[in-house]
Amino acid sequence: YDIVDEDGNIRSGGGGDFSYCLSMAFDSSLTVTYLIPVTPEFRSEAYYIPTVGSIGLGINGIPIKGDPPSVTTAEAGIGGTGSGNIPALDHCGGHADPAGYYHWHFIPQSINTVFDAPEYNFTNLYGISCTNTYIEYEDHAAFAGLAKDGFPIYAAYDLIDGANTLPADVATTDECNGHTHATEEFPDGAYHYHALETGAPTVPVCLMGSYVDRNDFTVQ
Numbered sequence: 527y528d529i530v531d532e533d534g535n536i537r538s539g540g541g542g543d544f545s546y547c548l549s550m551a552f553d554s555s556l557t558v559t560y561l562i563p564v565t566p567e568f569r570s571e572a573y574y575i576p577t578v579g580s581i582g583l584g585i586n587g588i589p590i591k592g593d594p595p596s597v598t599t600a601e602a603g604i605g606g607t608g609s610g611n612i613p614a615l616d617h618c619g620g621h622a623d624p625a626g627y628y629h630w631h632f633i634p635q636s637i638n639t640v641f642d643a644p645e646y647n648f649t650n651l652y653g654i655s656c657t658n659t660y661i662e663y664e665d666h667a668a669f670a671g672l673a674k675d676g677f678p679i680y681a682a683y684d685l686i687d688g689a690n691t692l693p694a695d696v697a698t699t700d701e702c703n704g705h706t707h708a709t710e711e712f713p714d715g716a717y718h719y720h721a722l723e724t725g726a727p728t729v730p731v732c733l734m735g736s737y738v739d740r741n742d743f744t745v746q
């Protein structure tokens with residue numbers, strides 16, 4: 527890719543014939559409305575989140591989306607020629623949408639376990655970690671948000687007897703990294719998703735419940 531110019535600077539912005547680091551402007555006047563089932567219902571088969579598809583929202587209202595567009599799968603840019611724009615993410619896994627609203631491609635409560643993972647080792651090598659004070663980024667078993675099907679999303683671990691425990695060791699996890707057991711917020715037991723521990727992005731790749739289609743408001 528030609529994202530770095532002859533002087534060693536990263537091209538940012540967008541447009542033109544070169545590759546760019548996409549940096550979008552924020553528009554804090556925007557509002558985003560979610561229609562989320564109060565009583566979630568299971569679908570007949572898992573719904574896989576498409577690229578930049580909506581997953582749900584964090585507990586502070588920030589949208590959570592599926593994989594950002596990848597230049598490695600785009601026609602342009604393959605083999606180092608042409609343009610392939612790369613959307614930059616901040617240390618908590620978020621950035622502004624072209625429409626101007628901030629959103630996450632990671633569950634921030636779990637992004638530091640990815641940075642620490644041996645295959646990345648970003649914290650050790652580059653000192654990179656999420657330090658957003660508005661989220662419990664150090665609580666890796668935190669209740670992190672709601673999927674658009676109404677099922678809760680937790681960070682990468684379950685807290686069992688005060689210890690971070692891998693979800694699969696608590697109750698069998700399905701293809702969407704979800705399972706059912708009692709949690710602090712749902713003491714009678716509830717189906718919930720977990721963020722991935724070291725996979726990137728950390729978000730659930732699919733949903734098991736019905737959700738409202740944003741275009742025609744039908745239940746999918």
Ligand SMILES: [Zn+2]
Pocket residue numbers: 591594613621622623629631
């Ligand atoms: Zn994005």
Ligand SMILES: [Zn+2]
Pocket residue numbers: 680683684693696705707718720
């Ligand atoms: Zn769990």
